[in-house]
Each structure stands twice: as C-alpha cells, then as structure tokens.
Amino acid sequence: xxxxxxxxxxxxxxxxxxxxxxxxxxxxxxxxxxxxxxxxxxxxxxxxxxxxxxxxxxxxxxxxxxxxxxxxxxxxxxxxxxxxxxxxxxxxxxxxxxxxxxxxxxxxxxxxxxxxxxxxxxxxxxxxxxxxxxxxxxxxxxxxxxxxxxxxxxxxxxxxxxxxxxxxxxxxxxxxxxxxxxxxxxxxxxxxxxxxxxxxxxx
Numbered sequence: 001x002x003x004x005x006x007x008x009x010x011x012x013x014x015x016x017x018x019x020x021x022x023x024x025x026x027x028x029x030x031x032x033x034x035x036x037x038x039x040x041x042x043x044x045x046x047x048x049x050x051x052x053x054x055x056x057x058x059x060x061x062x063x064x065x066x067x068x069x070x071x072x073x074x075x076x077x078x079x080x081x082x083x084x085x086x087x088x089x090x091x092x093x094x095x096x097x098x099x100x101x102x103x104x105x106x107x108x109x110x111x112x113x114x115x116x117x118x119x120x121x122x123x124x125x126x127x128x129x130x131x132x133x134x135x136x137x138x139x140x141x142x143x144x145x146x147x148x149x150x151x152x153x154x155x156x157x158x159x160x161x162x163x164x165x166x167x168x169x170x171x172x173x174x175x176x177x178x179x180x181x182x183x184x185x186x187x188x189x190x191x192x193x194x195x196x197x198x199x200x201x202x203x
Contacts, residue, residue, distance in 0.1 A: 006082075009038055019040050089137065111128055114137070115145060117148060127155075129145065130166060132158070133158050133162060
C-alpha cells in the first residue's frame, strides 16, 4: 500500500504584490502540480506610502503577522510531511518569523522572493532567495541580501537590473527571467538542491 505524504504550501504576499501577481501565481501553480495543498494568506489593510518609512513598515509587518497567525491558527503543520512557505517582500519576513516560532521550523522550507533584510533575523530551515540587483527596497546596488543569505548557506539568485518586482523594464527579458525563476523554484520545491548548487543564470 502506498502511503501518501501530505504536503502544504503557504503563500505570503507582499504589500502591493498580491497573490494574483506573477511570482505568486506561477509558483502556486507549480506547487499545486507537485501535489501540495495550497493555503493563501490574503492579508490587507496596510498604511499608505510604506516604502522608506520605518514606522509604517513595522506597522505593516504587525498587520500581516497578526492576520497570518489568525489564518494559520487552525492548520496543524505537524500533520504534513513537507511544509513550504512562499513569501514576497514583507511576506518573507512574516513567513520567516512564523517558521522560526513553529515547533516544525526545522523542516519548514522558504521560497523568498525579494526578501527584506529583516527576513534573515529569524532562524528557520532551508531557503532559496531571489533578489533584484536594482531593488530600491533593499538598497539597490548596495543590497546586503546576498551576503545575508550566504551567511545562512541559502541559495541566492540575483537578477540583473531587476527591481522589487523582479522586473527590469525589458518585457521579453523579464519573461525569460520569470521562466528561469520558476524552473529554479520548481527544483527547490522538489528538493533537487544538488542540481541548483551547480549554478544558475542569475547567481
């Protein structure tokens, strides 16, 4: 008799980068195709003009965290053999904090699309990181995201010319980048880490 290993993928969007945007949409479809149950966390109610405002950023984090914890409160992570958190921007920090405080934290894996520096202040399991080299939310060319990811031994892919949405303004290049981001995401979801360590177009 075949034993079915239950798998769960939880999606934490950004402030303006909602669950229907490309990174969230395509990664969700991949997770579903791989047999993951899907849990979406559509938090809302953020203050305006968050970028560059520390107090509003902290308030946004609190809002997203409280709503996420409430939506997750009836989910028994222990009942899943594989738990995947997929976050975008502030969602990566919320996912990281929740993972760090979970008794399942050692096997919760994170997909981090354009994470904030705060994401790396929490302890959790394995992760993969995608960040734009021109992302103004993390300092653009002075970004420390690759350094912070390296200290945790997380795979980190940096996309040339890409902003906080991992877009460069060149539509066809952005489509090619998206395809590769999703190919890498799929391999990570499958657990094919060895293949990813061999390198990728963005590293």
